[in-house]
Amino acid sequence: xxxxxxxxxxxxxxxxxxxxxxxxxxxxxxxxxxxxxxxxxxxxxxxxxxxxxxxxxxxxxxxxxxxxxxxxxxxxxxxxxxxxxxxxxxxxxxxxxxxxxxxxxxxxxxxxxxxxxxxxxxxxxxxxxxxxxxxxxxxxxxxxxxxxxxxxxxxxxxxxxxxxxxxxxxxxxxxxxxxxxxxxxxxxxxxxxxxxxxxxxxxxxxxxxxxxxxxxxxxxxxxxxxxxxxxxxxxxxxxxxxxx
Numbered sequence: 313x314x315x316x317x318x319x320x321x322x323x324x325x326x327x328x329x330x331x332x333x334x335x336x337x338x339x340x341x342x343x344x345x346x347x348x349x350x351x352x353x354x355x356x357x358x359x360x361x362x363x364x365x366x367x368x369x370x371x372x373x374x375x376x377x378x379x380x381x382x383x384x385x386x387x388x389x390x391x392x393x394x395x396x397x398x399x400x401x402x403x404x405x406x407x408x409x410x411x412x413x414x415x416x417x418x419x420x421x422x423x424x425x426x427x428x429x430x431x432x433x434x435x436x437x438x439x440x441x442x443x444x445x446x447x448x449x450x451x452x453x454x455x456x457x458x459x460x461x462x463x464x465x466x467x468x469x470x471x472x473x474x475x476x477x478x479x480x481x482x483x484x485x486x487x488x489x490x491x492x493x494x495x496x497x498x499x500x501x502x503x504x505x506x507x508x509x510x511x512x513x514x515x516x517x518x519x520x521x522x523x524x525x526x527x528x529x530x531x532x533x534x535x536x537x538x539x540x541x542x543x544x545x546x547x548x549x550x551x552x553x554x555x556x
Contacts (some may be wrong), residue, residue, distance in 0.1 A: 348385025
């Protein structure tokens with residue numbers, strides 16, 4: 313009785329109240345800052361930054377917040393903090409693999425908080441490489457039901473163009489269409505999406521489990537509780553599991 317897939321969790325987030333908005337803005341600002349620091353402040357030349365800004369706009373993040381995050385990344389605005397990207401690997405209830413992608417200005421604080429959350433929910437943090445080998449880094453685009461309907465009459469052509477762009481898989485589910493591709497093909501895939509005037513529910517680079525595990529309802533709920541507790545942390549950017 314599983315069902316806490318990445319898309320399921322995205323849908324669950326949408327149902328939450330706006331009380332989490334400040335938490336979301338904090339995460340997005342850090343993502344923008346790191347993207348600028350690693351690839352420069354021009355979104356035309358820096359694809360990661362362009363994706364981060366698009367996500368911020370989708371979340372209705374104020375333009376001033378976006379500009380401030382860009383300036384922090386470029387060094388134009390220095391508040392004395394240094395944001396670092398860290399990946400934590402661990403196991404949750406029933407041995408489910410977890411990858412926790414964090415952006416933090418204090419590694420000691422973040423690792424302590426992450427460990428505490430894992431322990432509280434019956435899991436544990438592992439060493440580097442403990443579970444990362446179970447995942448592939450892929451480009452993922454999710455189109456909701458309404459967007460899928462827009463291309464229903466021309467699905468054949470749409471699929472052919474996506475295949476030419478380099479997709480690995482396109483799955484149809486209760487939520488819509490989920491498209492996966494190699495990282496280096498992601499930009500081309502997005503060009504096809506835009507050509508058809510489609511608005512993705514989510515799009516970006518993710519860690520996708522090579523194989524998933526099915527859980528009973530009780531264990532799945534325990535995994536979900538751990539997932540949500542990690543995801544609510546300000547320092548955590550994304551959480552990935554290998555639950556189906």
